[in-house]
Amino acid sequence: MNLIDLILVEDDPMVMEVNEGFIKRIGGFRICGKARTGKKALEIIRNLRPRLVILDIYLPDLNGIQILKEIRQLGIPTDIILITAAQDVATVQAGLRFGVVDYIIKPFKYERIHTALNNYYSYAEQLQNRWEINQEDLDRLIKIHPHQDTLANRSREELPKGLREITLQQVYNFLKETPIGLSAEEVAEGVGLARVTARRYLEYLEKMDRVLLETQYGAVGRPINKYKIVL
Incomplete structure (x- = not known):
């Protein structure tokens, strides 16, 4: 399977660097764009239409949930993993309702993002080059999909x-x-x-x-x- 294009959105440069190092260490993904503001993130996402976006919620201009809503309204076929310090139930539920594939709370360990990206890679790999899917394969995919392992929903x-x-x-x-x-x-x-x-x-x-x-x-x-x- 080819590398999965990924955009990293994080306003803290140190956290951005750490996350970038984690992603490169895990492998299977190519960081095709980075943004430190919501407006820049939307611009890059509209232009590149990546398969996956790792998105922070607390940004200097737009809220991450606003960005998520905009992506959905535009119909861009991009999956979202939220990595954020936001722990309130309302924010978590908003993210899940708008279809994030995972929700990681800061601070987190390398193993947590490793699990999230490995799960996502397996999920994407199983769907590659398929036009139809039967119930058995779908049930297996739903178990692989990281969103299904989120107890908060x-x-x-x-x-x-x-x-x-x-x-x-x-x-x-x-x-x-x-x-x-x-x-x-x-x-x-x-x-x-x-x-x-x-x-x-x-x-x-x-x-x-x-x-x-x-x-x-x-x-x-x-x-x-x-x-x-x-x-």
């Missing part, structure tokens, strides 16, 4: 009282980045939550069958509960 009514979609997604993403099981204390420290709060999210994820609970016994002391992503 679940309705608020499904969550127990006191739990938030965005925090649930953060806990789940943190577990995904670690191949070994983690305790509630380790998750709490990694995500920035109280231990009792982290345990509530982990117990909910276990109830959803998204994580496995493993009890580990040491030589002395109490057993430790470890949570691991279900593969």
Whole structure:
């Protein structure tokens, strides 16, 4: 498969440089344009019509959601990955409603964007040079597509009282980045939550069958509960 054309939109030059390094390290993508403002981003997207745009929300002129809406209104066949510090549920839901393929919250680790781009590359590869698709292949593609792995698109009514979609997604993403099981204390420290709060999210994820609970016994002391992503 040929390299996938990608445009990077980020107003912070240091973050731009870091993201560019990550993308080059992952491979499979060609950065065909960069923009530090919303207006410049729209100009480049209109002219180049890339397959993928990595888009920040907080830009000096236009909001990233405004850019996303404009792209959709223009009918440009471009997919969007949002990488942003915006964590409020309204913004997350707006991004999902306008069809972003992934939503990555800053700060993030290399493994998170690596997973996002690998998933997207697999998704694009499966659709290449196809005119039709059957149900079996479509079901498999939907599982590959990174958007389908976003827990934040679940309705608020499904969550127990006191739990938030965005925090649930953060806990789940943190577990995904670690191949070994983690305790509630380790998750709490990694995500920035109280231990009792982290345990509530982990117990909910276990109830959803998204994580496995493993009890580990040491030589002395109490057993430790470890949570691991279900593969």
